[in-house]
Amino acid sequence: MRLPGGVPVRLVLADDEPLLRRGLRTLLEADGRVVVVGEAADGAALLDVVRRTRPDVALVDVQMPGMDGLAALKALLAWSSPPALAVLTTFDLDDYVATALELGAQGFLLKDAEPETLVRAMLDLAAGGAVLDPRITARLLPKLRTRRLRETQHLDGLSARERQVLSLLASGRSNQAIATSLGLSEATVKSYVSTVLTKLGVENRVQAALVAHQVRDAW
Structure with missing residues (x-):
């Protein structure tokens, strides 16, 4: 699946670890359904890259130096036409995920997700869907029991x-x-x-x- 007309999903990656970005880029671009049009190591750079490249989806790490992922999400969601925004996180950052949920992020994925899961998530997000890694859902639900x-x-x-x-x-x-x-x-x-x-x-x-x-x- 690609966007209408067979166009690949345009993605921006934001993470302060160059090796992780490189690995994600390789995995996501492997079969041609996703193309990474920009990378950023912090929130300020993410805003600049998104403004210049106008991607379909931005995959954002919540912990970055300077302007972190949450501050960048908040800024992007205030734009008139932001890309679909997905949070890339680890198991030990529940509070960050809960805040990103309140801000309005459309996707929540773990850094150890399988490659096909990540690709499918980018396609679904670009099409207007919402993506929740089941493991994140399981950790968030207890916070909502009340x-x-x-x-x-x-x-x-x-x-x-x-x-x-x-x-x-x-x-x-x-x-x-x-x-x-x-x-x-x-x-x-x-x-x-x-x-x-x-x-x-x-x-x-x-x-x-x-x-x-x-x-x-x-x-």
């Missing part, structure tokens, strides 16, 4: 079709993929997604996906 009753009550307000949309959204599907799966137009799915976010009281697809994972047993 919200379980409220979110379950909100879930009760969803129609059967809205629950279908939420389930597919939680699996990382883009609006186009959801539309194909349910036999709906993309515009209709976009409307459903907006309604689901409003009813759940969340701000973005990743937060909705976490709610879905959190209350899945109550469906």
Whole structure:
């Protein structure tokens, strides 16, 4: 899968470790579906590279010198048309991930993810999906347990079709993929997604996906 017309996904990598960036670049570009159009070692450089290259996706390490990944995410999300933003992290940075979630990052991936998982995540993000490594989801859910009753009550307000949309959204599907799966137009799915976010009281697809994972047993 590539973007429409067979165009590869344009990606910017931000991490302060040159060897990690080099390794990621090699893995992600291996089959031609992703092309790295820029690299950055800190948040300030990331803003500059994104401004110059206008990528589809930016994959950002949260811990970088100077302006860190969180500050860069906040700045990018204030732009009128930012790229899809994914956080690249390790198991010991739960607080950073929780903050990135609140800021509105669309993807959360671990640095030891399999190459195909990383490539698929870049494709899904470029298509408008939300990506959560299951291991990150498992660590974030305990932090949200106090919200379980409220979110379950909100879930009760969803129609059967809205629950279908939420389930597919939680699996990382883009609006186009959801539309194909349910036999709906993309515009209709976009409307459903907006309604689901409003009813759940969340701000973005990743937060909705976490709610879905959190209350899945109550469906």
